[in-house]
Amino acid sequence: MRSSGRPWLRVLGWVLFIVGMAMFFINAEALMNGDAVECDGRPMRPGQWCVRAGGESLSYDDEKKKEARGELVGYAGVGLGALGVVVFISEGITTRRGNR
Incomplete structure (x- = not known):
């Protein structure tokens, strides 16, 4: 069985898949929360501030924007990740067709 002559497709597929899944899992909490806005796991309401260790403080609106950005990245x-799977499948198909 010979290879397709395009090993960069397999590498590209792996890179897309790994980067995609890392982006998803890092932002999974934002995806699963829905519209909820949380500060250190506690729900927030409009008008509240989130103060974290290290002196960072964010308003409810800032936290909501941050959650929305995390959801988009997720x-x-x-x-x-899906594009990486498509690249794997297409590379496999072209390899099989080249072997006929």
Whole structure:
């Protein structure tokens, strides 16, 4: 069985898959929360401030924007991971067709 002559496709597939899944799992909490806004695991309401260790403090609106950004990055990670799978499948198909 010979290879397709395009080993970079396999590498690209792995990179897309790994980066996509890392983006998804890092932001999974934002994806699973829905519209909930949390500060250190506790729900927040409008008008509240989130003060974290190290002196960082964010308002409810800032925390909500941060959650929305994390959700967007998580969905982008799912897309990249799926694209990596598509590259694997297409590389496998072209390799099989080249062996006929």
